[in-house]
Amino acid sequence: xxxxxxxxxxxxxxxxxxxxxxxxxxxxxxxxxxxxxxxxxxxxxxxxxxxxxxxxxxxxxxxxxxxxxxxxxxxxxxxxxxxxxxxxxxxxxxxxxxxxxxxxxxxxxxxxxxxxxxxxxxxxxxxxxxxxxxxxxxxxxxxxxxxxxxxxxxxxxxxxxxxxxxxxxxxxxxxxxxxxxxxxxxxxxxxxxxxxxxxxxxxxxxxxxxxxxxxxxxxxxxxxxxxxxxxxxxxxxxxxxxxxxxxxxxxxxxxxxxxxxxxxxxxxxxxxxxxxxxxxxxxxxxxxxxx
Amino acid sequence: xxxxxxxxxxxxxxxxxxxxxxxxxxxxxxxxxxxxxxxxxxxxxxxxxxxxxxxxxxxxxxxxxxxxxxxxxxxxxxxxxxxxxxxxxxxxxxxxxxxxxxxxxxxxxxxxxxxxxxxxxxxxxxxxxxxxxxxxxxxxxxxxxxxxxxxxxxxxxxxxxxxxxxxxxxxxxxxxxxxxxxxxxxxxxxxxxxxxxxxxxxxxxxxxxxxxxxxxxxxxxxxxxxxxxxxxxxxxxxxxxxxxxxxxxxxxxxxxxxxxxxxxxxxxxxxxxxxxxxxxxxxxxxxxxxxxxxxxxxxxxxxxxxxxxxxxxxxxxxxxxxxxxxxxxxxxxxxxxxxxxxxxxxxxxxxxx
Numbered sequence: 031x032x033x034x035x036x037x038x039x040x041x042x043x044x045x046x047x048x049x050x051x052x053x054x055x056x057x058x059x060x061x062x063x064x065x066x067x068x069x070x071x072x073x074x075x076x077x078x079x080x081x082x083x084x085x086x087x088x089x090x091x092x093x094x095x096x097x098x099x100x101x102x103x104x105x106x107x108x109x110x111x112x113x114x115x116x117x118x119x120x121x122x123x124x125x126x127x128x129x130x131x132x133x134x135x136x137x138x139x140x141x142x143x144x145x146x147x148x149x150x151x152x153x154x155x156x157x158x159x160x161x162x163x164x165x166x167x168x169x170x171x172x173x174x175x176x177x178x179x180x181x182x183x184x185x186x187x188x189x190x191x192x193x194x195x196x197x198x199x200x201x202x203x204x205x206x207x208x209x210x211x212x213x214x215x216x217x218x219x220x221x222x223x224x225x226x227x228x229x230x231x232x233x234x235x236x237x238x239x240x241x242x243x244x245x246x247x248x249x250x251x252x253x254x255x256x257x258x259x260x261x262x263x264x265x266x267x268x269x270x271x272x273x274x275x276x277x278x279x280x281x282x283x284x285x286x287x288x289x290x291x292x293x294x295x296x297x298x299x300x301x302x303x304x305x306x307x308x309x310x311x312x313x314x315x316x317x318x319x320x321x
Numbered sequence: 322x323x324x325x326x327x328x329x330x331x332x333x334x335x336x337x338x339x340x341x342x343x344x345x346x347x348x349x350x351x352x353x354x355x356x357x358x359x360x361x362x363x364x365x366x367x368x369x370x371x372x373x374x375x376x377x378x379x380x381x382x383x384x385x386x387x388x389x390x391x392x393x394x395x396x397x398x399x400x401x402x403x404x405x406x407x408x409x410x411x412x413x414x415x416x417x418x419x420x421x422x423x424x425x426x427x428x429x430x431x432x433x434x435x436x437x438x439x440x441x442x443x444x445x446x447x448x449x450x451x452x453x454x455x456x457x458x459x460x461x462x463x464x465x466x467x468x469x470x471x472x473x474x475x476x477x478x479x480x481x482x483x484x485x486x487x488x489x490x491x492x493x494x495x496x497x498x499x500x501x502x503x504x505x506x507x508x509x510x511x512x513x514x515x516x517x518x519x520x521x522x523x524x525x526x527x528x529x530x531x532x533x534x535x536x537x538x539x540x541x542x543x544x545x546x547x548x549x550x551x552x553x554x555x556x557x558x559x560x561x562x563x564x565x566x567x568x569x570x571x572x573x574x575x576x577x578x579x580x581x582x583x584x585x586x587x588x589x590x591x592x593x594x595x596x597x598x599x600x601x602x603x604x605x606x607x608x609x610x611x612x613x614x615x616x617x618x619x620x621x622x623x624x625x626x627x628x629x630x631x632x633x634x635x636x637x638x639x640x641x642x643x644x645x646x647x648x649x650x651x652x653x654x655x656x657x658x659x660x661x662x663x664x665x666x667x668x669x670x671x672x673x674x
C-alpha cells in the first residue's frame with residue numbers, strides 16, 4: 031500500500047513536468063493548428079544546452095534556465111518564421127513533416143556535437159532525498175515540480191489575465207475572426223510558438239536531471255507527449271495538464287504493481303481506450319474542428 | 322498510352338530485370354534491393370496517404386510486424402532456408418492485414434492531426450511489444466532468422482532483389498488499378514472533402530479502411546522480405562520511425578497522390594541516403610542531410626516533382642501551340658496566361674497530376 035501511495039506521489043511530481051512539456055505542445059497546436067513533432071527534440075535540445083553550460087561553466091541546471099529559456103524562445107520564433115509560416119496550403123499535414131524533419135535535424139546535430147552516448151545532468155539534488163511520512167523523495171522531483179507549477183502558473187496568467195493572452199485565446203478559438211477584429215495573428219503565432227519552445231527548455235532540464243538522455247531520446251518523449259495531448263483533447267491546456275497527471279500516475283502504479291517494462295505500455299492502452307470511447311479526448315471539441 | 326510511354330516502360334523493365342546480371346557485386350545489388358524496397362513502400366503508403374489524404378507516420382508498424390511474423394513462422398515451422406520461405410511472404414501479408422483491420426478501426430475514428438498522432442503511437446506500441454514480449458520475439462537481443470548458406474558471394478542478394486522487384490511491381494499495379502477504379506475515385510473524393518463525399522454516397526468508413534489495409538498488406542509483405550534479407554530482427558530497427566518517415570518523404574518528393582511520384586521519389590532519394598549514411602553514418606550527420614532534403618522539398622516543392630514537371634510541360638506545349646507572339650502582351654495574353662495557370666485545386670500540395 032505504501033508502495034502504491036509512493037507511486038502516486040511520484041506520479042504527480044513527474045506528471046507536473048510532463049504537464050509543462052505537453053502544455054507547450056498543445057498551445058502550439060491550439061494557436062496554429064500544427065502538431066509540433068519536433069517538440070521532443072526541442073526538449074532534448076534544452077537538456078543539452080543546460081548540459082553544455084554545466085560542463086563548461088559549472089552552472090546549476092535550474093539556474094541555466096535563465097539563459098536557455100530566452101534562447102529557446104528566440105529559436106522558436108525563428109523556426110516558426112522560417113519553416114512554419116511559409117506553409118500556405120495544407121498546413122496541418124505539411125507541418126507534421128516539417129517539424130519531423132526539424133526533429134531529425136536536431137537529433138543529427140546533437141549527435142554530431144555530443145555523440146550518441148547517454149549523459150545526465152548532475153547536481154546535488156539529483157540523489158539527495160528527504161523523508162516525509164515515511165516516504166523518501168528526491169529533492170529534484172520537488173524542485174522540478176515547483177518549477178513546472180511556477181511556469182504553468184505564469185503561462186495561465188499570461189493567457190487569462192493579459193490582453194495578449196486574450197489575443198492568443200481568440201486566435202485559438204477562431205483565427206479568421208481574430209484577424210477581423212484586428213489581432214495580428216502572425217505575431218500571436220510566432221510568440222505562441224516561442225513560448226511553447228521555451229517550456230520545452232524548462233521541461234528538458236527536469237527531464238535531463240531525472241533521466242539519462244542521448245540525442246535519440248526524443249522519440250520516446252514525443253510519443254508520450256503526443257499521447258498526453260490526444261488524451262487531453264488537442265488544443266486544451268487544462269486537458270493536457272490533467273491528462274499528464276493521469277498518465278504518469280497510472281504509469282508509476284503499473285511500475286509498482288506489474289513491472290517497469292510494461293509501464294510505458296500503459297500510455298498506449300489508455301490512448302486506445304480513450305479513442306474508442308471518446309475520440310476527441312477529455313476536453314476536445316467534436317468533429318466541427320476537423321481534428 | 323503513347324508510344325513514348327511504352328518505350329519508356331519497356332526500357333525501365335529491361336533495366337530492372339537485367340541489373341543483377343550486369344552489376345552482380347554485392348555493394349550494388351544491396352543498394353538496388355533497398356531502393357526497390359522503398360519503391361514498394363512509398364507506393365504502398367501513397368495508396369492511403371496520397372489518395373485519401375490520411376497521413377500515416379506509423380506504417381513502420383506494419384513493416385516490422387510483417388518482418389516479425391514472417392521470421393517467427395520460418396523459425397517455428399522449420400522451413401528450410403532457400404526459396405521456400407518466400408512462399409510465406411503472402412501469409413505474413415495476411416497476418417498484417419488482420420493487424421491493420423484492428424489498428425485502422427481505431428485510428429480511423431479520428432481525422433487529420435489526431436490520425437497522424439495515433440499512427441505514430443501505434444508504431445511505438447508495437448516496438449515496445451517487440452521489446453517486451455521476450456519469450457516470443459527475443460526482445461532487445463533480437464531474433465535470428467535462418468538463411469540459405471548455399472547462396473554465397475555475389476549470388477546472395479539476387480533472390481531478394483527479384484522478390485523486392487516483384488513486390489514493388491505488385492504495389493505499382495495495385496496503385497494503378499485503384500487510381501483508375503471507382504474505389505479510387507471515392508478515395509480522392511474523401512481527400513478533397515470527406516463530409517461531402519459521404520453526403521453523395523461514398524461509403525467513407527469502408528473505403529478508408531480498405532485503402533488502409535491494402536496499403537498495410539503491401540508494406541507487411543515488403544517487411545517480411547526485408548526481414549529475410551537482413552536475417553536479424555531488432556525491434557528498434559524494423560519498427561523504425563525513420564523507415565516510416567522515409568516512405569512519406571519519397572511520396573512527397575515525387576508527388577503525392579500520383580502513380581509515378583513515389584517511384585521516382587524512392588529511386589532518387591534512397592541511393593542518396595545510403596551513400597550519405599555510408600559516408601557520414603558514424604557521426605549521425607546524415608540525419609542533418611536528410612532533414613535538409615526534407616525541408617527543401619516541402620518548402621520549395623510542396624507538390625512534388627511529377628505535378629510540377631507536368632505543369633511545366635503543359636505550359637511549354639501551350640506556348641508552342643500559341644506561338645511566341647502570345648507573350649508579346651495585350652488583352653489576349655492576359656486570358657491565355659491565366660489559362661496556363663493550373664486550377665486552384667491543383668496548386669494545393671495534395672493535387673493529383
